Amino acid sequence: MNVWIAIAVTAVGCYLVKYLGLAAPAGLLERPLVKRLAALLPVALLAALTAQQTFSDGRHLMLDAKAAGVTAAAVALVLRAPFLLVVGVAVAVTAGVRALGG
Numbered sequence: 001m002n003v004w005i006a007i008a009v010t011a012v013g014c015y016l017v018k019y020l021g022l023a024a025p026a027g028l029l030e031r032p033l034v035k036r037l038a039a040l041l042p043v044a045l046l047a048a049l050t051a052q053q054t055f056s057d058g059r060h061l062m063l064d065a066k067a068a069g070v071t072a073a074a075v076a077l078v079l080r081a082p083f084l085l086v087v088g089v090a091v092a093v094t095a096g097v098r099a100l101g102g
């Protein structure tokens with residue numbers, strides 16, 4: 001039963017957050033700080049999610065094939081490779097490290 005309570009609380013919380021966003025005055029949304037936060041917050045959340053999924057198994061820090069793939073992708077990005085090539089490099093390096101037993 002606790003799962004259903006958590007689902008209900010999450011659903012209500014999501015609805016309230018959505019409502020607060022729609023009920024916010026237009027003047028508040030036009031402030032430079034709010035605009036900057038709205039632009040940067042999704043990037044920060046995506047980076048945190050990527051780091052957590054790449055370097056953790058839920059309880060411990062892990063450096064495995066995923067970390068090698070993300071590192072290779074970062075190098076490709078620094079070298080200004082096209083996005084499709086960045087993804088391909090990450091996949092190839094991750095697969096290579098896993099094939100080598102890492």
